[in-house]
Amino acid sequence: MAPKLLVVHVLHWITPIAIGTTFGIGRLVAFCKLQRPSRCSRGSAKSRQFVSVTLSVAVLLLFIAQALGYALDQFQGLNQRDVTQDIQVYVGGSIFIWGTVAVHLLGKSKRIWHPYVAAWIMGTFLEACVFSTGHSSEAGNLHSGLDSALHICRIVCLSALACSGLCFSVGRQLLQPRADEEHRPLLISGVNEGHATIVSDHDDEDDEHCPVIEGEDGEPDRTKELKEKQRKRLQECGSWMAYLKDFKLLAKLAWPSGDGSAKMCLTILFMVILADRALNLLVPRQLGIITDKLWSAHETGEIPIKEIGLWMLYVWLNSYAGLHAITQFCQLPIEQYAYRKIGTTAFGHIMNLSMDFQSNKHSGELMAAIGQGQHLYRLCEFVFLDVGPMIFDLVIALVYVTLLFDASITLIMIMVGVGYTCVGTKTTSWAMQRRRRYNQAQRNESKVQNESIGNWQTVAYFNMADHECSQYSKAVDEHNVARSRYYMVHYAGYAAQNLILLLGQLSAALLAAYRVSRGAAPVGNFITLVTYWNTIEAPLTSVSFSVRQLSQMLIDSERLLELLRTQPSVTDRSGAKPLHFKQGRIEFDNVRFAYDVRKTSLDDVSFVAEAGKTIALVGETGGGKSTILKLLFRYYDVSSGSIKIDGQDIRNVTLNSLRAAFGVVPQDPSLFNASIMENVRYARLEASDEEVKEACRAAAVHDRIISFPDGYQSTVGERGVKLSGGELQRIAIARAMLRNPRIVLLDEATSMVDAETEAAIQKAFQRLTRDRTTFVVAHRLSTIQDADLILVVQNGQIIERGTHEQLYTLDGKYTRLWSKQLSKQTAQI
Template sequence: MSHESSNDDTIHKSVAGSDDGSESDSDEELKELQQKRLKSSGGWIGYIKEFGIFWPCLWPAGNPRLLLYVGLLLMNILITRALHVLAPRQLGIIIDKLTTERRIPWVDMVLYALFRILASDSTGFEALNEIIAPRITAWSYQRLTIAAFDHVMRLSMDFHDDKDSGEIIKALEQANSLNSLLRIFVMEVVPGVLDIVISLWYVSYLLDGYAVLLIVGVAIAFIFVTAYITAFVKASRRDLSARERDESRLLYETISNWSVVSYFNRRGYEKVRLAGILKGVVDADLRSNDSYVALYGAQEFCERAGEFGILILAAYRISRGLAPIGTFIAVQNYWGTITMPLFVMGHSYRQLTSDLIDAERLLQLFTSKPTIQDVECAKPINVSAGTVEFDDVSFGYSKGKLALDHFNFQALPGQTVALVGETGSGKSTILKILMRFYDLNSGRILIDGQDIRLVTQDSLREVFGVVPQETVLFNTSVLENVRYARLDASDEDVFEACRAAAIHDKILTFSHGYHTKVGERGIKLSGGEMQRISIARVILKRPRIVLLDEATSAIDTITESKIQTALRNLTSNRTTFVIAHRLSTVVDAGLVLVIDQGRIVEKGTHQQLLEHGRRYKDLWTKQASLPP
């Protein structure tokens, strides 16, 4: 098989692997968004300019080593284009000398071998490009991914509450699509255009203008059959992709919900469902394969018909004495170089379109701005005492409906403030706005007299230690999960925090002790164990203000008494906010706020509210009457 034929096969496989024609619902939405951007930007030029936001991550300005790589890459592309002409030309010279001089032209043969080696994909300048290009794209991929990750993590809670995590992660992963855009343009589009221009000049030099017309005709036919059949290819691939997603969805849901399948003894039912979906996948795959065979067959026919035509033209000119016999060999040998850009450009067009759609996700992320931002003159917060004051605070997640309505209270240094009330009354909202995950509609929140809107968010959140109701752990060791609260903590510091949280002895019974992995989201631990590790985190952090969101909800009575002692040690001399449904956990609170529909309806100590309150007393009576 010739070198050109193997190149054709490589391009065919590349097209088959990349042009799947699959389009999810989100892809369709992104295409619509792309069309809107095109209109608003005034066309493709304006649209492409919008991607200029990524340029600092793509162009290695200020990095001499990578700039040198870019220069070498462009120089190698130009040299390779020249070699694509010199190699077949040299072969023609050899044939001419063999037929006229009847001796071996050693110098010409050595030059031909050298040109072939230097133009080879594996041993020449192309191989050097394959070493250089990944180093450039690897650098930009790191820059893009880190920039995208940092941007997403800076976005406010309202964005993260509404986000589709899978879609966001997919967008981050597709930072590489921008690298692909640059690589395809530099490594495929530019060389392909140069090859076409050079080939038109070269064949007109070897033969005449009719050869140029023939090549143009082949290109038009190639483009036509490719565009026509690709419509069927995309339809079949879209159908296959949809069926494959159904297969993946069924496998994921069934395997991840093995317990439910087993509880209801539905293994046979799921097996039948999978068999039905697999039959559809196989049928769609066969239709897709047939479409590709037809596409490649039509493309190959156009290429071979053009080759036959140009060889007839060369033979005609040679037979009339208008060209030497070496011209025939040179044209035949160069034909692969002439037609390869057609395959490459067709593949590049489809890939560029796909990568633009993928990059649209990233562009959409980068154009999303955080709703909560530091003011220009923001300074780090300075907390010494820990006084927290809500001054006529009102807040709503949406217009027209307030989650908190005219809140006024003050938490004194070292005081524990208990927030009680029915679900949805606004207790968790208090903690969110205290950490400035949302901004207020009106009023102020002051910490040691400092308005939290006038200090940096990072310094503000460093002040708090939070024990959430639903603990989420990373899929790493117990030691690293606890140390996450204070990265410079020693192992002994972690052990002491876990002892204070009444979890140390339990951890030592795990298979690998503190080095035991907790599983995804802590699935290997019980609810009580997870909460105690969460409490250990806060103890290790030693924050100035502690926020406890139902911190003992999943803990048995014996363990709860141990943790209450640990929490008392933790909260001593620290301002503490406690959300509690079990009122027995807040009897020692310095201030209890009873909240109903975003308003403080009662406040005081536990004893004061039992004696003079109504709502709190009703809650206490109901809980006291519940069976243990």
């Protein structure tokens, strides 16, 4: 082959590849770096789009005209020009590339232009090279004059596109006024009717690559919040690569770094994946070899035993009885490791978060976050075991089919893949609104159902069962209508995608059959292609699904990432030591604290609780009594001042040793949905049954428990709902007694019991608090008359202090509280 002709052949091959690569890389970079369209007037954007679309379509039509000329030549049997493989690739690939560019130019007038300008410049240069090197050798050809005219017209159009793109860019830089605060729009986000749209400080039409996240109608607020946080984090990171770096935390949790057996399974799994990729190729190839052997041994009686045996070996290895079984067995330990690691890490993190987080938590949301987090091992598995092999299969398919026949069939495969993906994207966009309505109707049905069942007593009280059934029936009908409308579009899109696959398979089969009939390929190659096509279809059908699934996994992982990034506000300081408990002397020194910086909860609280004494906190609701106990238990850290136990600042001791010293009876105790024996023993897991019963006797609840049909094995229901208020509180007291604490905290511990039971509990308290420092929060002043020190708390300050007798003689706030309660009790009598 002459050197000049060789150069022409090489240019034919690289021209569509180089242009397509340039355009694809430009768009990929714009997407990954979250680049935004440039600002320009709407009229300028429209004119630029019109020029670009018109000239791009002209280039496309010129290539189609050249292809039709070649086809007409072959159809008429002129054969005066051999349409070689490089020409097929050049013309067919160019039609595909410029058609893709033209399609992308349709629609929005404001976009990121540099991928298009780069493709036009590259196209102008390469088309000029092809024309200049190949024109002289084609001068004597029948169609050389027409080809030259078409070629010159394409160069002119591409040059005009490149020049216009550059001129528009330069002109925009020169003419665009500098944006300042006066010209910046006041409103930077808007809400469309039907669904919220989160936008940046630029027109929503500007977004081509910068992700704009649209909230579905009725979408849960938490999901909208997570999507908004994802959008903000993307903008802060500046690119998708920087954004995805945060997910290395999940990758570390899912990676079996501490499990030898899981590591071995992972190694085997990677080897099986590579073998599976090879088998996808070897099975159809071996079938083609068998076909060629049978064709050559026609009517000879010879059977290709070896080839058939090898084919069956490949089929067996590629089946669920072969390597796929090994894959399942190897995935199980890896999944279990990741499931356990992620779940326990998330659960432990939640349990160690501070009170400020726990006070604002949504339990259902946290449980959903843990549940989703435990399944986020699928994110790594999906990327490395699904997406990776899928891309690898596509690359192998393109290379192998090219070697098997030629690049024409490879081009058909690429066109089928792009067409399949584009149709899937468009149909998904069309179905989006219907999907929103379907989701809203589904949630509405669930809402009606849950509210009616959850409020059964209210329904029964007002005899509204028929009304609720009617409401639910209406919600079901709306759900069915919305579901049918959505799935009709979904199924239509699915049918269109499958039609593209069938047309692509038909085109490839016809072209392969043509090559075989011309003697350019053996019959076995046709059989190989037909059987290999299913392997080609699998990754194509997974592309759009994979993108959606990966996007959803990233959104779901935002919940877990946000949770793991939340740090407790109360932690062990560096160098913290265990609490060295001596006598139990507690000192509050100028303590200030605020839940919210805008309002102080405690202000300059100072007092000393001597060891073994009982300190009572009284006052109106919301005055700060329970806050004092929370600070002592170190649910929160003081804003200023200090709290000391036996001279040790509680911020300098470990949380575990501090809290191990306390026994707490809260105002609203909560039990696990387990037996009474298990709930009381929770305070000290090694306690015997007799010790549990003794604690219950001390709390005056033993006789009540043994009257239950199942006694101590009676389950108490969720949070103890099967028990009365008094029973619940006495069991909580028994639990505190069993703990045998050094410091006792009683927060309204007798608020829900009758007078007779209260008297029995007071005797139990005397045993519990003997020689122990005790804090009592009480509204019933009669229960704290014997306290060694009574603190009257009002608006976060201690306004009075002393014993009952001392405070009563002051005729102050305590006296007024005592008089009100005494008058109320007298009136009740």
